Every structure is written in C-alpha cells, then in structure tokens.
Amino acid sequence: MATALTPVLTRYWDQKDSYTVAGYERNGGYKGLRKALDMAPDDVIEQIKASGLRGRGGAGFPTGLKWSFVPQGDDKPHYLVVNADESEPGACKDIPLMLASPQQLIEGMIIASYAIRANHAFVYIRGEVPHVIRRMHAAVRDAKANGYLGKNILGSGFDLEIVVHGGAGAYICGEETALLDSLEGRRGQPRLKPPFPAVAGLYASPTVVNNVETISMTSQIMRYGAEWYSSFGSEKSPGIKVFAVSGHVKRPGIYEAPLGITMRELLDYAGGIREGHKLKFWVVGGSSVPMLTEDHLDAPLTYEGMEEVGTMLGTATPMVFDDTVSVVRAITGWLDFYKHESCGKCTPCREGTWWIDQLLHRFKDGEGKPEELDLLNELCGNILGRSFCALGDAAATPYPQALKLFPQEFEAGIHTPANEAFDPMASVVFPGVKTS
Amino acid sequence: MPLSDQTRVEIREIIAKYPEPRSALLPMLHLVQSEEGMVSTAGIEMCAEELGLTSAEVASVATFYTMYKRRPVGKHLIGVCVNPQCGILGGDKLWETLTEELGVDNDETTEDGEFSVERIECQAACTYAPAVTVDWEFMDNMDPDKLRETLAKLRAGEEVVSTRGAVIRDFCATERTLAGLDDGLADSGDNNADEIMLAGLTYAKENGMSAPLPGGDE
C-alpha cells in the first residue's frame, strides 16, 4: 500500500494568511505552546525525546537529546539558534516553511527556549532571501504584539526575545559552529569541537542549534503528543518529514509525508519524470550525499534506509535528473560550488577542492587524462575524513559515487566535452523553449 | 564619501538588538552597503568605530561573505543560479542570455550603471528551477524571454514584481531590508504559497490523504 501524504507543517498553506498570528491561531496555532508552558521545562525535553524527533538540518541528531545536553543551574545565559541558512544545493524546504508558517517556527522556538531555559533566541537566515527575512521580522513583531514574545509570555513568567538575523552569503555558515561565529560578527569558519555548542556555543554560553523544520515540528509534537508523532515513520526514523522534490519531474514541489516513504512513491506524487524521458540519477539529501539511480527507488526514505543504500537522507530534498543530463556536468558544477564555498580554514578542503575542481573541468571539457580518474578518487580520499568540517567531506563525496555509477561518462570525458555528449538544451525546462 | 549620520543612528539601533555588539556586524555591513552600493573604506571604518574593532577585523569579515561588494554595484544586481539543479534546467542558458543582452561578464556592471550581473550558487529555490534574482528578490521559473522582458521593464522604470510578491526596488533598498529595517513589504504576496509549495497539499486534498491528528483536529 502506498504511503499517504501527511501534511502537518504545511497543512494550512492553502490559507492566504497562514503566516499571521491570526491565521495561525485560527487553525489552532500556539496550542502546543500553552501545553508546554504548563509543563516543567525538563518534561518538555522528555516529550521531545519521546517523540523520537531527529534533526532535519541533515545530520539527524536526536533533538530531545541535544536539548538535554544543555547544562542546567549554570550561571550563564542560554541561547537557542535556529539554523535557517538553507544553502545546501537541493535543499529548499526551510524557506517555504518560514514564508508560509513563520508563526509555527516561532511557536517552536518559544517551546525550545522554554525547555532549555533560554531567554534569547536567534533565527540565522541566509542573506540572499530578503523576502524571508522581512517575513520573519514581521512575524516576530506580530507574535510580540500578541503576547507570545517579550516578558511573561502568556502569564507563564517566561521571557523571550527573538532576533532575526540575516547572513551575507556563505554556505559554510550552515555548519552550526561556523554559524555561531558568523552570528558573533566574525568570519563564518567552523570552530574546534569540543567544546560543543550545548556547552559553549554563542558567546561561549550553552546554545542549542536546530534546523527550521526541526523546531517547527516541536510545536506540533507539543500539541499532539510524542506518541502521535512517533506513530509515523520507522523505529529509528520516527515522524513526518517535509520533502522537496525538484528537477525533471512534472510537479516539483513540497510533499510532506512520513519517513519511510519511497522515492518511487514521491516521484509518483510529483507526477513522475517529465514526458518522454527516463530517470537517470537522483540525489536525496542535498549535493553532499552520494547520488542514487533507478535501482534505489524502493529504498525507504529513512536515515537507516538511505544508509543501507550507501547514501544519507540529509535534508530529504531529492533532486531528480533525467537521461538528458551529463553526470560530469553535474558533478563539476557541484565542485565549483564547494570550491567557491570552502571557508579556507583547513588545507584538505581549501586546496583539495582547488585541485579536484580543475581536474573535473578537464573531463567536462573532454580533456581528462585516463590516469586522472584514479587520481581524482585518491584526492577525494585525501579530503574525506581529514578536513576540519563536513564541508570538505561533502566536496569529496559526489565524484567517487558518480564514477562508480557512470564510469563510461568520465571515460568519455577523456575525449568528448560533456556538452557534446549531452545537448545542454535538452535538459532545460523553459516553457516555450523547445526540448529535443 | 562620508556616510550619513542617519546611518550611524541606525547602526546603533541594530547594535542595541544584540546581547553583544559585535553580533550586529553583518547587518551593519548590509546597512552601510545600502548607502553606498558597496562596502567602502568609509563603511568599514564606521563599523569598526562603532564596535571598537580594527578596520582589519571588519574588512576580514566583509571579504568573507560574497554579498558584500568591493566595487559599486549597479542599480540592480541580477543573479543567475548556475548551481547544477538550476544550471542544468536552464540557468546556463539564462546566464548566456543575460550576458549577451547586457554585454557584461560576471561581477561586471553595465556602462549606464543600471545592472550588475553575478553567477550565484544555490538559492534554495530548486523546486523553482531555473531561478534568477533581481536585487536578491526571487524571479522563479525564469526563461530567456521573461528575462529579457524583465530587463526591459527595469530599464524603463516599470514595475516588476518578484514571483514571491514583493515589488522590485533596487539593490540598495534590498540591502536595507537585509539589515533588518522594516520596508513595509512583509505582506506582499500573502503567504506566498503557490502551486509548487502546495503541490503535496493539493495532491493530498484531492486524494483524501491527511495526517491523522488526535483531538478531532484536522
């Protein structure tokens, strides 16, 4: 039986004012918060733990557990930081969540802050999205005007201020410690761990960093209970996930469904591959995870299911490419990205991306050398696991898998430019522009 | 060019929002950029002064982030996402169209100072590929004809509206928004839920699917 779609975070999006306090409240918004404020903070943490919610920023770390790492009874202020940097190629779920249901995020932030005893919370939004930044600022004003922020929220005695903070163009700032440095007004370069943010994060104080979707979902978990939430999904990957399907499908878009749904099912909901074409490869969790093919369409989209097929669920925002696409072109484009976004701190990533990118361009231009196929693999191996943070690992990931799945395309790159082997115009999706 | 006293006042307002002043640096740089269309030496020095930092500390931050410009940007900054998803689905072609149309290359500005162009990385608009931005306002599902039309309208001073609702102003105006100042546009386009955002919900509703919710909620 096919897995049904289960819109939760997205379920009122068809109401035009879903982003306002009024619209949100009309649909029962802030009920979860009221429940939470009636509980002891530790019980809130327990409930999130019991729900099995795992971080939706990519790594899937259990959220309740993360909250419980924050030391209590210390003299330091605590902070909640929402990671809204969404810059991973393929990831495009947090932006719509903030646009259409910012109150849901704010509700989750109040709940999380209450649980970890933070009186100051931040939303760090990537800089390139003014529409989201203005929406979040307005949403915070709206929530404050309605007594959800500021002093003595809903008479609970709990105080919270939320600061909406715009970044300035740096993918690495999605990495949580780089994000904290950036939020402190520094270069967004990752920090040495330990200490972990839960112990020494923002301003060296205990800090929880969570993804937009993670925090948004806590509002629903508080509203409907841990049991309800964990009834979805698998044992290791409980709950519901916002999937964003992009690429050569007929109906790209947002699909909310329980974890464990398969890509075949999602593809189905998205209308399948565009007319006249076949699936060539797909990347489930952002460009930083190994790509998959048709062979993997029935693997459950869970953290463990994806691990089983040699990749990672990541952001669960599948990019779909059909048979018109050159793998070499795609991989080279991603390496351009990682080279551009490498923060420069560590040698393997900074220098490794510089080198790999040059080699890949040779293959893309039909000028690769046979021995460089192995060299590339070796160089990726010299980055993977040796860089300072996971960006380096991400940069080292696409090539080895692509070579494994599509060796002939790289071999062709020894003599034939990618845009000769694959007509670029065949891949475009402009309405009105002829596709061959 | 000296920055205005108004900017200094606004800088202090931004600083006041944060538990520690230095946290305000990124928005502050957006603000000084909104006045000069770039982060100039004067802008760096004003930020340094207000935060008690050296100009090296400020410049080191300003040069890390790609959105801070070292050379004056034209009235409008056009970005074309060339990251594979967008690039393959049409971004490469759009870039070609744009640069041919304007006769400038990456990070360059047209002679009339109207447009600067930039190859940009993934904008989290993959479901809208290929995406273009004008002064960072999104122009989703772009195609070459629409792009030409948009350029023409901008040049003619006609109204262009982002697919996400906001009316396009200019680069400097957006920078003020990014600094966190209220631009009065927050309600543009209602909740912005278009058919792409609603794809799953629509399908679910049409096919009688929903998440079972306790307590009679639907």
Place this chain on the structure above:
Amino acid sequence: MSTVAPVAGSSAPPADAVTCTIDGVQIQVPKGTLIIRAAELIGIEVPRFCDHPLLDPVAACRACLVEIEGMPKPQPACAIPVAEDMVVKTQVTSEVADTAQRGVMEFLLINHPLDCPVCDKGGECPLQNQAMTHGNGSSRFDGTKRTFAKPVAVSSQILLDRERCVSCARCTRFADEIAGDPLIELFERGAKQQVATGPDAPFDSYFSGNTVQICPVGALTSSDYRFRARPFDLVSTPTACEHCASGCAIRTDSRNSTVMRRLAAEDPEVNEDWNCDKGRFAFKYLSEDRIKTPLIRDPETQEFYSASWPEALDLVADKLADYRGRTGVITGGRLTRDDAYAYAKFARVALGGDDIDFRVRASSQEEVEFLSNKVAGTGLGVTYSDIESSPMVLLAGLEPEDEAASIFLRLRKGVLAGSTKVASVSSWVSPGSAKLQAVVLAAAPGDEAMVIDALLKQSSALSEAGFEVSTQLRNKGAVILVGERLAASPGALSAVAALAEETGAKLAWVPRRAGDRGALDAGALAGLLPGGRSLTDQTARAEIAQAWGINESDLPAEPGLDLAGILEALTTEQEVSDETESAVESADVEASEEQEVADEALAEDSAKAAVDQIAEEVQLGDDEPQEPRIDALVLGGVDIRDVPNIELMREALREASFVVNLETRLSGISAYADVVLPVAVDIERIGAYANWEGRLRQFPKVNPEATAQTDGRVLAMIADEMGYPIGTGDVVEYHNELDSLGYTTGERVSFNSVKPGSAQTPGSGEAVLASWKFLLDLGMLQTGDDYLAGTRRPSVARLSPATAQSIGVTEGDLVKVSSDQGTIELPLLLTDMPDGVVWVPQNSPGSEVYATLGDAIGSTVRIAGGPKAVSDAASADAEVSA
C-alpha cells in the same frame, strides 16, 4: 619552534597525570597535554604548521593527523589532549596517519610557488623540511596555481608573499591573541584566503617581528633582512637584549662578525617565545660610527685627535688623580651589571668619592632612598610567572607596552587567561592599558601619591572599580609594579611603599633601561654600596673594604652627590663664589652706608653678621686655595637627551675642569669631553644585565674578532695608572666579586617617607605636562633602523575634550605646548583624561620634550591652538581603539 611540554614528575607521578601509549611507548604526562607535545617527549616529531605551543589550538592545517584507537578518522594531534589509556599511532607506526599526512602535505604544496632558492626562509623552513620528511617528493599537481602580486608590505617593517602562505593563521592569531593588535587578519575565503591589513591601517604592532619568526613558510619576511643572508651562512649566538629591563633572551645571527638579524630566543621564565620589535630590529647602532681609538681634545685647536691608549690613559689618570675626591661619575643606565660595578668600585677606590649616579633621567632623593631601601640587592623578587597569575597587578607610573614590552605580553597572557587583573595609575587609558583591560585610576602628573594613598585608605573618593582594585590588592599574590617615572612625583614612591606595606602586595621596580637594576645592585648610586649596602652601615663598610682590599677609612664617610647634586655642585659653586664676592661687595656697600640706615638696627645687625661670616670664609679661602666640591666628570654611556635639564647639564660639562667620556660612538656628551675612550658594544664582549625581576641575563661574545675593551677594563687600566687598582678589569672577575659579596646583612639605607604632593594648578591657557617615551622613538640605539622607525606611533598631543574646548581646538587641530624654553606643536587627539593635563610623547619626532621644553614634565606649560594640522590624527585614533 618546538617546545617541550612539562614532563611528568620524575619520581612520584603527579595526581593529575595520565598514561597513554604513543607508537607503542607508554608515557605519563600531565593531564591536558596535547598529543603533539606528548609525542615530542618521546622524540616523535609530528608534522605541524598551525600548531604553536603558545597559541590556542585551531587544528586548521591538518598536517598533524594521527590515528587514535577507537576513532574512525585520523585526528589532529595538535588539538587533542591525551586521555587515560589512549592509544595513539603517529606516522611512525600508522599507515593511516602516514597517508593522511602525505596527502595534506601534497595539498599544501599545490599552490605553493616552490621558490625556495630565492626565499629568505629557505634552509630553515618548516614547510621545506617537512615536505622532505613527510611529503612525496614530486608533485602530481599540474594545474593552474593561485597567484598573487608579490610582495605586499603590511608595514614598513614586514613584507608578505601571499603565494607562500599556507593559511596556518599563526601570524594573525599571534597579532590578536598575544600582542592584542588585530591589525592583520585573514581576508577573503577558500583558496583566495589571504593575510591582509585593513584599509589605511598598516601592521604597526610593537610585536610584529614575531610573526616573521613564527611563520612556518617564507610568507612573512622583514624588510630589513630580506635577501641579506642564508641561514647556513649564519652563526647563531644566544644573547640578552640590551634595550630594556625586560631581559629577553635573544638569538643573534651574524655573518663575518656582522649582526644580520636578531630573533626572540625561547625562555619560558622570561620572554617565552617572543620579543618586541625594538629588541629584534634595532641593532644598526652596533656598527654605526664607532669610535675606534681614544680621542683627546687638543687644548689649542679644541679638536679631537686620535691618541694611543697609553697617552690617553696617562692623561686621564693624571687629571683624575688631581681631582681625586672631586670627580662625579654618571652612567647612562645601559651598562652591564659588571661594568656598573666597575664604576661603583672605581668611584670609591680610585676616585676616592661617593659622587655617583646611574639615573640619567628625572629622579629624586626620595627615589634614592626608596631604591636603596627597597630594591637594591634584594635578588630575584617578583617574577614574570608571579604577574601572570596575580589577582591584581597595579601599575604605578609604568606603561609596560612602551617601557617593558615583555611585561606587557605576560600581563596580557594572564589577563586573557583570566588569572590576572590589571590596574594602572596613569593620566589616560593608553593602548596598552586598553589591551590589558586595565582599570585606569586617572591621575594628573603630581597627583599619583594621592591616588595611591586613596587605594591604601580605601577612601570614599575611589570609584567602584577603584575600590575593587584596592580590595584585590589585599589578596595574596597581588603585585605593585613601579615605573621609574614615579620618582618625579613627590611622595608617590612613599605612598607606594606604604600601600605595599598595608596590603601585603609585593613590590617591584621596573626601570626602563637594561642596565638600571644591575647598576643599583652594583652600588652605582651615591650612598649605596654593592649588594644593597648602606655606605654608612658599619658591617657593610667592613665587608666592602675587605673585599676591595682597602681600609675602611678609605671609603668615603658620608653619602656623596647624586646626579642632581653633581650638576648643582658644578653649576652653582662658581655662582656661590660669585655670590660670595658680590655679597662681600654689597656687605661693604651696606657697611659704608651704615650711618645712613642707623635706624634700621635689626637689619644692620644681620647684615653685619653676614659680612662677618663671609669675610671669615673668604679668609679661609685665602689660606687654602678653595676647592670646588666637584671638578671633574667621568661619564659612561650617557645620552644627553635623557637629562631633564639639558641646559644645566651642558653648563655643568662646560664648568667641569676635566671630562672623560667612555663611549661607543660620539655623543652629545663627547662634544664637551676632554678625552673620549672607546668601549665595546655588547656583541664585542661578554657581560650580564639584571632585569627588572633581579634575574641575571648573561650573554657571550658574538663577534670573536672584536678587540674593543669593556668599560670595566678601561676603568681598571685608569685605576692602575692612578695607583689605586680595582682589579684586572676582567668581566668574570667583576662578576664573581660582586656575586661573592652577596647582599647586605646590615642596616639598609633608611627611607624617609615624603608627604604626598599634588599636581600643579594650571591657569587658563595652561596645563600640566604629562609624558612618557614610546617604545619606538628617537632613542640612541634605534638610529639607522629606518624600517623599524616606519612603524612608530604617530606623535600627537592629547587633551581632554573640556581642556581642548577651553583653548578652542578640536580633534586634528595643532596644539602648541610651550614652556619658557620652546614650543612643541602636535595634532590633537581628544582623550578621556583629567582636565588641565596635556600629554605628548617624550622623545618622538616633533616632540623632544627635554630638548624643546626643558625639565617641564609635571610642571605647568602653556597650551594654545595652532592652525589646522595637515596630517590628521585618524590613524592614531585607529591605533588607540585597537
């Protein structure tokens, strides 16, 4: 660059020790020891670039990856402390570690220009060396290298080759973490990441040279040394820095007996791995304009002629024998301890007097007593490690960043670690104080004693922060560091002594010059014999007389004259006799007019008495020809610009019947000398300084061919000629003699407390002058070092906003600061400081206080606005905010 972590106690393992295994060897190290240091202890050198033992770990370069059992990925040895039972495998035993290290090394080299043959670092380059040991030999990279225009001057002194940079961030971290001068930073990101300075803000840090030393590649080089030598041509000698009282360990690299460069040598007790730019770069004076032979002034032509040593010694000995008992000895504060001892002994034995002073600067009798009573011959007192972990260090009349740079660094280390707090009694918050997060207790010059007294009394006049300081001073381990400037503020040293007494805080005196503490310990001060002995103490006299082989009665009975006394004696005796004559004349006149003023009986009587007395004195003088109290001068290493009243000094030199000057090159003193005797600079001799801690800093001879004589040797030769031998003049002999004398066991020179003074009250258009010397200024030992001079702080005048307003000037305007003697004109920098005070640098371009204004510090000067300054004060401002 490598250091050894503290080894676990040899006998019983300390409680906080952990045991781990590295490459099969089990070792025990203190908890918290990083793997990379633990490996060093068993002789394993893990490659590294970003790692530096005194910088916080960043684990950025990834050169040091090692395998740790139980961890899935190789880990940076530089950032992970060993844990109990940890099993580590380095490149020596682990394939994983070795491959990882080689991989990183290969990456590091792809964008490196590999221009070793033309690189200053070639031959001593960690990248070059480690590429050999941990690299793959040939590069597989055949792509496009990153290129940069080369080189960029980040300051006049430091050049940057960005192509060579490996982004280890040692330099930027040093500038920020250690020096507190974040004037260089990493700019851009990814492969474009590079070190740079802010717009219009060069890397003018007093400590910039350290970055050249710790750069693990040749990216940072000094303008001074660029292309001058290759490491294998250089001979390295461990030496001690002669520039200030910090006593830094230095490595002097020379070629063919010429000093090519100087580096900080590692001394964990003193300067750790650092030094200041003066210590590093100011050494051109060593070879500039040296005097090679004795010079004698021809009585006819008044010109110097080169003389032989015998001729010069003959003449000097003859003359000094004539003036025995009437010769003043003045030394300039730059002498080695052994030389100072030679002067001390020479003055007492050969010259038969006690008229000696090493304090060529503002000084007082209060200071003589303070130093003799509290400091001289007290051995190692407060140490660097004491100040690194002191609950409160009070700086009184001391700006460590300018005056004792290594103290500044050590204090900052403690402050950043949270183990030290600093407060300062000063006229304004200097950049150094700001970087030490010091509580500044504002005092106009002259008010210091009052402020210190308030701390003692916990007076209600104290601010909250001030009260906090006074409380913390009562905590165990609190320290008061007193600068030499405090001597100029009446009662301040007395107040400090009382404060120390009351609070239990330890007291240390920090002079500016390298030789001052040694000179004090050696007894180069009137009334003070070696080892802190009082000239008037019987035990002391007996000990010294015995050690010197003279009769106790040969030692002067009473304390002699200090610098002020000597100058006064030389410049007023003549006047006294003039006065005497005129007094006699006027007395005569008065006597003749006696009848006419008969009704003024009282006046008559006193006038008559005066006449009688004077007549008696004149009478006496007639019997024995009258001898001036001081007639001749022996001056060693004195810079005339250090004398507060230069005119008085000049007059004294003119008045003196005979002047001998021991010098390395002609100076402002030599111009008045009858004989100049050439002496050795440090590289030509062995010697030792005592630093501010009282720690001996010995140095060997750098230039083996040098034949110049030490001051001590020259004095011994003169003494021999005079027939009052003081020994062979050998440095070691002096050294041993002084050491075996030890410290006084008798009565110390007594310390008579002086009542707190207070600042003068300026009238309108006036202010009290405050000043101190910048680290980099017009000092005698900095001549010729033009690149260094380029990093000096700009000369500005500082006024409070209210004072500025009172004379109608605003920031950047020229301010004229005038005394009766002259005017200094500098651009104004508005400063939070007491009203009615003006501050200018003491010896900087455009601001030579003594030469222009005379002895005006602490006095009222006139201030007025001038025309708008051409150069703006903005750059100075930026530096202050740093």
